[in-house]
Amino acid sequence: MEARDLGDTITFYLPQGSAGAEAYAVFQDRQHLGGFPTREESLQFALARARAIRETRTVPIRLRIEDDAGVWLTRDALAEAVAADSE
Numbered sequence: 001m002e003a004r005d006l007g008d009t010i011t012f013y014l015p016q017g018s019a020g021a022e023a024y025a026v027f028q029d030r031q032h033l034g035g036f037p038t039r040e041e042s043l044q045f046a047l048a049r050a051r052a053i054r055e056t057r058t059v060p061i062r063l064r065i066e067d068d069a070g071v072w073l074t075r076d077a078l079a080e081a082v083a084a085d086s087e
Contacts (some may be wrong), residue, residue: 008059011075012046014039015066050077 010028017023024042033077036042043065050061052059061077 008057010050010059010061011064012050012054012062013064013066014042014046016068016070047077054078 013027015025015027016038018025020035021037024036024039025047026033026036026042026046033049034042034045036045043063046063050063053059053061063075063077065073065075067073
């Protein structure tokens, strides 16, 4: 999957954590969906939203996750590798 939006692609963004109780934010495209105390909780929330969307729409869904170095990693939201990497 490419790093740019194509057509009906839905993208969830998980930026680096910041200070505070809701350090890890989740965005769907440009809309802020929520904040979570851990990266794992933000990832699980994004994956649950991706599964819910996939049940009603056949569109590409991807995750863009910012690592500690500020580099954005792009993955298919429902690929097996995402679940394995989050453990």
